[in-house]
Amino acid sequence: MMTARSLTLFFLLLLCGSMQLNAQKDSTFKKWRYVRIGVDLASVLGSFLSDENNRTEFQLDIAWKPDINLVAEFGFGDARVENENLRYKSSNQFIRLGLDKNFFNREFKGDKDNAFVGLRYGISAVKRQSATYFITDPIWGNTEGILPAEKFTAHWLELTGGLRMEIMKNIFAGWNVRAKTFLNPASFKELPPGYLAGFGRADQNTAFGFHFYLLYGFGKR
């Protein structure tokens, strides 16, 4: 079974490997000139298919070096847990900052198709409403209780890898997979939100995600 640690090692090796691949100098590159902004369609589709959470995620990236894009991702969402053991709602806004490192050199001026690995730091403001819990106990009798509402901040790190290509002029599509781990799981261990937009299922310290971005790019290549 691939653990979060082995995934981290895998992505770091990819990152190092990609640095070797595109170490050549690209004199046609224009720094800070090309920006892309887009939406994560996997979140939209996931929200449509799920009756437990809604989430919307956007991405903005800007070319910093020929092989490195600085990335900001932001979004919001809400989640609902409703089963025989627990009932509560939560909502959050988040921002992730980081970079994507391309694998391959540009094949021609303005070439933006590439595979990449990246790193993100995520932070989210979370609001959890009061929660009702039930514990079924046929021997001594069932238990029921209420946990008061809570606000907290979640921090996490993500490793990502994927592909992105220009499907029409200045329109890009691309997917990436992510491994995420909380930096401060202790601060909400009493009862985490059922789903944290930007992170995923928050009842475990590690989460995996899949994103499919549709982006519009503008500026000089």
Added chain:
Amino acid sequence: MKATPSYLFFFRAMFLLGLAGFYGCTRDNICLTPTLINMRGGFYRADTSNTLRDSLQENAFILFGGDTLYIQVLKKSANLAFPLSQKSDSVTFYFVADSSNIIPGKIDTISLFYQRELKFISAACGFQTFYKINQVIYSQQVIDSIAIATSEVNTDLNTEHLKIILKP
């Protein structure tokens, strides 16, 4: 935009692979973790050299529960296990050493006093209760003494919490 056919093929193949992985990794929201935690005890007798040995119960049972009483039959077993109450800070159970001869002189009453702590399992399973046993009060019909071997009652399945030492 000038993607080569091989790059397009690679992209599409990887996209399908990613999509398959996404659906494959989506976990069902089903609870598979037990929400009740057992307190476990072992029966012992001291041998002639005063060393404690497991004491297999041939025909014993314990009686416990709230509104409904539960019987746990102990046949050729030196162990008992049952969940503590999550509604109160103590439980009382009864140990009957010989089910074929139920007389007051062969029944012991054992009361456990403990603290409770609510622990989150998952969104699907909700909470379970951990305990810390503080005190044991017992009668001494067939029981010689009871020691708290481990006071923390949690998800560790290999821990014995009570050592019930029977009279020789």
